[in-house]
Each structure stands twice: as C-alpha cells, then as structure tokens.
Amino acid sequence: xxxxxxxxxxxxxxxxxxxxxxxxxxxxxxxxxxxxxxxxxxxxxxxxxxxxxxxxxxxxxxxxxxxxxxxxxxxxxxxxxxxxxxxxxxxxxxxxxxxxxxxxxxxxxxxxxxxxxxxxxxxxxxxxxxxxxxxxxxxxxxxxxxxxxxxxxxxxxxxxxxxxxxxxxxxxxxxxxxxxxxxxxxxxxxxxxxxxxxxxxxxxxxxxxxxxxxxxxxxxxxxxxxxxxxxxxxxxxxxxxxxxxxxxxxxxxxxxxxxxxxxxxxxxxxxxxxxxxxxxxxxxxxxxxxxxxxxxxxxxxxxxxxxxxxxxxxxxxxxxxxxxxxxxxxxxxxxxxxxxxxxxxxxxxxxxxxxxxxxxxxxxxxxxxxxxxxxxxxxxxxxxxxxxxxxxxxxxxxxxxxxxxxxxxxxxxxxxxxxxxxxxxxxxxxxxxxxxxxxxxxxxxxxxxxxxxxxxxxxxxxxxxxxxxxxxxxxxxxxxxxxxxxxxxxxxxxxxxxxxxxxxxxxxxxxxxxxxxxxxxxxxxxxxxxxxxxxxxxxxxxxxxxxxxxxxxxxxxxxxxxxxxxxxxxxxxxxxxxxxxxxxxxxxxxxxxxxxxxxxxxxxxxxxxxxxxxxxxxxxxxxxxxxxxxxxxxxxxxxxxxxxxxxxxxxxxxxxxxxxxxxxxxxx
Ligand code: GCV
Numbered sequence: 001x002x003x004x005x006x007x008x009x010x011x012x013x014x015x016x017x018x019x020x021x022x023x024x025x026x027x028x029x030x031x032x033x034x035x036x037x038x039x040x041x042x043x044x045x046x047x048x049x050x051x052x053x054x055x056x057x058x059x060x061x062x063x064x065x066x067x068x069x070x071x072x073x074x075x076x077x078x079x080x081x082x083x084x085x086x087x088x089x090x091x092x093x094x095x096x097x098x099x100x101x102x103x104x105x106x107x108x109x110x111x112x113x114x115x116x117x118x119x120x121x122x123x124x125x126x127x128x129x130x131x132x133x134x135x136x137x138x139x140x141x142x143x144x145x146x147x148x149x150x151x152x153x154x155x156x157x158x159x160x161x162x163x164x165x166x167x168x169x170x171x172x173x174x175x176x177x178x179x180x181x182x183x184x185x186x187x188x189x190x191x192x193x194x195x196x197x198x199x200x201x202x203x204x205x206x207x208x209x210x211x212x213x214x215x216x217x218x219x220x221x222x223x224x225x226x227x228x229x230x231x232x233x234x235x236x237x238x239x240x241x242x243x244x245x246x247x248x249x250x251x252x253x254x255x256x257x258x259x260x261x262x263x264x265x266x267x268x269x270x271x272x273x274x275x276x277x278x279x280x281x282x283x284x285x286x287x288x289x290x291x292x293x294x295x296x297x298x299x300x301x302x303x304x305x306x307x308x309x310x311x312x313x314x315x316x317x318x319x320x321x322x323x324x325x326x327x328x329x330x331x332x333x334x335x336x337x338x339x340x341x342x343x344x345x346x347x348x349x350x351x352x353x354x355x356x357x358x359x360x361x362x363x364x365x366x367x368x369x370x371x372x373x374x375x376x377x378x379x380x381x382x383x384x385x386x387x388x389x390x391x392x393x394x395x396x397x398x399x400x401x402x403x404x405x406x407x408x409x410x411x412x413x414x415x416x417x418x419x420x421x422x423x424x425x426x427x428x429x430x431x432x433x434x435x436x437x438x439x440x441x442x443x444x445x446x447x448x449x450x451x452x453x454x455x456x457x458x459x460x461x462x463x464x465x466x467x468x469x470x471x472x473x474x475x476x477x478x479x480x481x482x483x484x485x486x487x488x489x490x491x492x493x494x495x496x497x498x499x500x501x502x503x504x505x506x507x508x509x510x511x512x513x514x515x516x517x518x519x520x521x522x523x524x525x526x527x528x529x530x531x532x533x534x535x536x537x538x539x540x541x542x543x544x545x546x547x548x549x550x551x552x553x554x555x556x557x558x559x560x561x562x563x564x565x566x567x568x569x570x571x572x573x574x575x576x577x578x579x580x581x582x583x584x585x586x587x588x589x590x591x592x593x594x595x596x597x598x599x600x601x602x603x604x605x606x607x608x609x610x611x612x613x614x615x616x617x618x619x620x621x622x623x624x625x626x627x628x629x630x631x632x633x634x635x636x637x638x639x640x641x642x643x644x645x646x647x648x649x650x651x652x653x654x655x656x657x658x659x660x661x662x663x664x665x666x667x668x
Pocket of ligand 1: 198199283
C-alpha cells in the first residue's frame, strides 16, 4: 500500500482574509454531561464530539494560523457545540447560528455536532462568511453509503486509483489513512461503507468469522467515531464454504441455524457492524436459484439471522442471465431485474432493503431510469450509483457525475403519490466508491468532485450540480474567482463531451470487452452478456416496445410509457435504447441519426480541446502537483477522445457509406 496521501478537500489552505478568525479562537461543549446523562447514547458519542473539537482546532490552525483553545463547558468559548433535546433535528441534523461573535452549533445527537463542525469549517474554508449565519441542516436520506469493491489481495474490481487501503495480503488494514478516510466521509455526510467486493473473494469469505473479529471490531469503532457504520459483503454459499454444510438452501433449517449462529457470534465480537450486502445469482455468484428458491427466500433468511442484533440486509437487484445467446432476440437483459424482483414486492422482511442500479443495464453513460423505481411499492429500496468511472472514462477522462445523478434522482416515475421521483422512492443511496491508495485518493484529481458531490447530493438532493462543483473547487483547488469559473465549466461540460464522443443515443456498451475502456463497437455484439446494438447497414438499435419488441418500454408508467413506446415521442438521447430505426430517421433535433453520430463525435472532441485550454488557464492558481497530474490526464483524454471519434465515425461510414454533410475527415 502506498503510504503517502493528501487531504483532498480537507487540506484547509490558509485564508488571506482573517476577519472571522476570532470565531475559531476557542471551542467548548456541554456534550460530556449530556452524554453521561443519556443512557441511549452509544459508546462512541464522546469520540464524535472529540473529533468535532479536534477538527475545529486543526482548521483554526491551518485556515487562520491560530491555536484554538479548548474550554471547559461552553460559556467562555467563541465556538460552542451544544447538545440539547431537539428531535426536529433527528440523529444527524444540526443548526448553526452566529450572534455577538459567538458561533453556536446545536444538535440533538453527537453525529449532528460532528456534521455541524464540518459544516462551519467547510464554509470558512471556502471563504464564505459565518457572521450572522442562521442555518438548519437535516439530511434528506438516512442511508448514505459507499460500496467498496475491494479484494483481500489489495486489488479493487473496477478500481482506477491504485490499490485498496482496506486490504493487503489477505488482511484488514487500519492506520492513519483509515482515519483520514473517515474524516473525508464524515465531512461529505457519508455515513456507511461496505468494505469488500460484492464478488466476495478468497479471505473475505471469512469476514463474517473469527479470523476477522478483532480487526473488524477495531474498524467499526474507529468508523463510529466519525458517524460511519461499517458493512460487509457476505457470500451466499458461506454455509458450504465456511460451515462445511452440503447445501446453502435458504429454506433448509440447518442452513438457517448456521446463519443465525454465525451472525450471533459475529455480533458478539463486532456489535457495531451494520449488516450485509449480498450479490446473489448474478454473474456467477451463488444464490437461491440453485435450490429452486427465490430472492425473497434468500434475503429473508439473512434478515432473520440479522434481526436479533439489529442488522440489515442489503440485497442487490443486479440479477440477469449473463449466458445469453446473441441470436435470441427475445431475451432482454434490460428486463431481468424487473422480472426477477417485481413479483416479490412486499415479500421481504422489514430489515431487508433492495439495492437497485440506476438503470436497467449497467452504469452506462446514458440509460433510462430503472423501471423498478416507482413499481416496487411495498419494499424498502436503495438507489445504486457508480462513482467509480467504469464506463465513464475510468478516471482518466474527466466526467463530473453529479448532473447525471441529479437527473436520475429527480426523474418522475409517474407512479403516483409518494413514489413520484426516484429520490422519494428510496431510503438512501449506495455509491460504488472511486477511491484507492493513490496519493490523491481518486486517481484523477477532478474525480474528487464526484466523491464529495455524491455525499453532498445524498445529504441534500436539491443542491444544484453547479453549487456542489463550486463548493468542491473552492475546498480542493482554488478560491480565485476566475479559476473557480474555469474549473466549474470543465466539470459541468465534461459529461456532455463524454456522451458525445462515445456510444450514441443511449445505445451503450461499445467498449472493449472486460476492461471496459476505450471504443470497440462490436466488442460485445456477439457475446453472452446481453448488451447489443444490432447495427447493420440500414438500421441500429433495439426494439424494446410492447407492440413489436421485448416489451421493456411497457414497464414504465403514464407519460414515460407513452414516450418510450412511441418512436416519434422518444427522447433523442434514448432513441436507440428503445427503438430500432434507419440511419435516416430524423431526430427531434432535426438531424438524421447518422448525421447526429458524426456531428456529436466531432463536437465532443472539440469540447475536450476546450476543457484542456480551460485547464491551462488555471496554472499557478491551483496546487502545482494537481495542475500537472490533471494536465497529463487531459492530454490523454484529448488523444483518446479522438480514438473514440474516429472508430465510431469510421464504423458507421463503412456500415452506411453515407458521407458526413460537413465533409469532415472520416477515415476509410
Ligand atoms: C462487481 C459490472 C461490472 C462488474 C461488477 C458488476 C456488479 O458487471 O463490470 O465488475 O462486479 O457490474 O455490479 O456486480
């Protein structure tokens, strides 16, 4: 593991304007007494308040160059952390007020004080005023989780920023970097992590057992001090692999007993554990199908074992047939999760949540929103997003994901009251983490905006993408107005550019098989994974309509269904996802499909050139190392976007022999 790391958005560069430094001159709290009085407070309440104080002192030193004095009690302090009865604020909310040069953070629970402390620190660090502030913040969603796809050997599945900082040589690692990671998470409002890959590998199968008890206990305790709950991925076949049983059948009493005993022993040693995340019957993972059982049987068995210890089961809906025959046009991967889970709506125990990817395929740059949102009405749900840029440039291309996530969360399912937007349907989010042991945590420095932005958006989905971008830039890169504007333009333009020069009109998956980086138009076309575009010399796209296609479009409600079923109403950006059309089909934009492909691919590359120029303009205005690293990545992106443009354009030119109306260079 690399042992150098930076502080990302918690670097707190010194402020030139010190007007408000007095607010940070001393800090005091009443939390000690309150925590002692309140029998319900967890053992880590004191740690959270201690960390809030520690962070305030660190920020005072770095932002203002002053020592913040710790006072006994609150009366003498300029910054006051007050715990008081106020259930309006919930477990995590807080208020911040300033009057008479006293800055007061109030919360009902210690986590609120920790979040409040980071709130004021980050405001100050961005160069914003705290004088006269009156603010109340309560997170919109209870579960704001990261999923790490880290393996025990230190590798990370779809990791683009080095190796794991959780695992090395089969062991769980806990060091100063772990603590800094929890600081980063708490400062962005993230309150849960799953530490190992959903494809549970090697030693990680034993995470539920004795070999990991001690380390897991230490990790959960450290995390709890930053209001973070730790979860692990469990292997459905563990009763066989670890327990030596002959079956993992969820309805077999001996299997249920095994899980109950295993979970009870685990929680006796690791009482702060949050629960399990499970990938079952998906891409070769074991699951209930092997025993003729369904996913409710599987999830409920684990739910039953976790209930006495207050744990939860998060069960993934990414279940599809990955042994498809490309010749068979009746099987549609997009339908799979819906067909598997919809019949079980209402059949899951109370401590089971279904985790649903944002779209029906797999984190493509453009997909419709998953039809399970709005359809499931009696099942607890989480929205799964991918912060790791598997299909969006692998942290070598810049791609600010927040605008896409906002579109997804704000999508109207048209499913009726309480289930209208996706953000109303879910209890929280799970984001596949983009972190690793690279010094800057995220490989591409600008991918830091995605990690920070993910947390902020889970906390408050009504924040705008621009606002989140600006917050992050001011914390991590620069407070200089012009440079902030330039980087903001880079971030906000990046998803448009990427979508333009890669797979067109919602068709997706024109990527190199397996590593999923770079163009390969037919890479998956005759493969078993169920991701096809079916382009020939006349037509392209998949007919997913009810009348003549796979019927997938009919899984939506109201006007969504009308739009997706009807080729004349279907939004351009999703046309080829839902319909099979000739290249001469005219889009709402007025262009033909083919001309759109040519135009966007030329334009996408021009946008990347523009992003590069914008980045050059911030030289000497952002930290030098970051400038250099990002410049290199943008240079690669310039080259690689041309590769995309030329492979896609040439493919369709060869396929159609229809020239570009603009007469631009398309290779033979
Ligand atoms: C962790 C895609 C990825 C896999 C990933 C899987 C999943 O297929 O390519 O690496 O496995 O999604 O989400 O389970």
